[in-house]
């Protein structure tokens with residue numbers, strides 16, 4: 277009798293348990309369905325701790341941001357930096373929350389720093405000009421080598437990254453700006469027999485030269501004009517025909533006479549390898565072998581030889597090399 281009672285009690289308890297479990301499962305299921313009906317998992321995106329929006333597709337959004345940082349879609353842009361990296365937190369939020377990836381992208385990238393990539397062309401290590409591609413930089417160097425530019429071995433390329441881009445120069449413009457003509461070597465002729473080259477450098481001389489005439493400089497040493505086939509060998513000073521020409525320093529007349537494109541010219545040796553030449557004279561007042569003093573009138577301005585108007589063509593030669601007269605006088 278007692279045993280039956282125990283069994284009955286146990287059976288009742290067992291039934292109650294089953295009922296309770298069933299109710300619990302059903303309730304849980306209902307709650308989950310309810311949550312699933314009203315809520316969804318979504319990533320909240322924060323930037324510097326500030327909530328800037330939501331995305332359901334975190335990897336797609338981050339890919340877009342990565343692409344921006346790689347600077348993919350814009351030419352010349354090497355990479356970009358963004359001030360802060362977005363952070364993603366998975367949340368369960370009401371379904372009416374709208375993802376706003378575009379807005380997030382804008383906010384993340386708006387304070388980005390763009391780095392441009394370009395190339396500097398250097399001469400002796402100094403940045404001279406800029407081009408946008410390595411190919412351009414290479415062809416500038418190649419062209420300078422082809423033209424045998426004096427500085428061909430000093431030209432280099434430096435890859436540059438900067439937040440600002442530079443003004444780019446075309447390949448041909450770079451070449452013409454950087455080109456340095458090789459020193460002109462003149463063939464020494466038997467009659468003049470003095471000149472072997474020219475130099476833009478300045479060599480110190482102990483002798484002080486004075487201006488042979490005063491007038492307007494119309495062509496400088498080394499200038500290239502359409503009427504010339506080679507760089508200008510001297511300095512042209514325009515003055516009316518008949519203007520007296522003074523010896524720039526004392527010395528000895530090496531030659532005085534007509535000489536091709538120089539017309540009537542005088543060459544004076546001042547010692548220590550220094551010589552001065554006066555071309556296109558109308559009148560010659562000295563002759564070969566004559567000693568002259570500084571300031572002595574040696575001839576007069578004229579238009580003999582290759583000229584477009586009356587002027588004195590003045591040359592300075594040191595040990596047979598042409599130098600810029602303006603380094604010593606005028």
Ligand SMILES: [Zn+2]
Pocket residue numbers: 495508510511512588589590
């Ligand atoms: Zn001249």
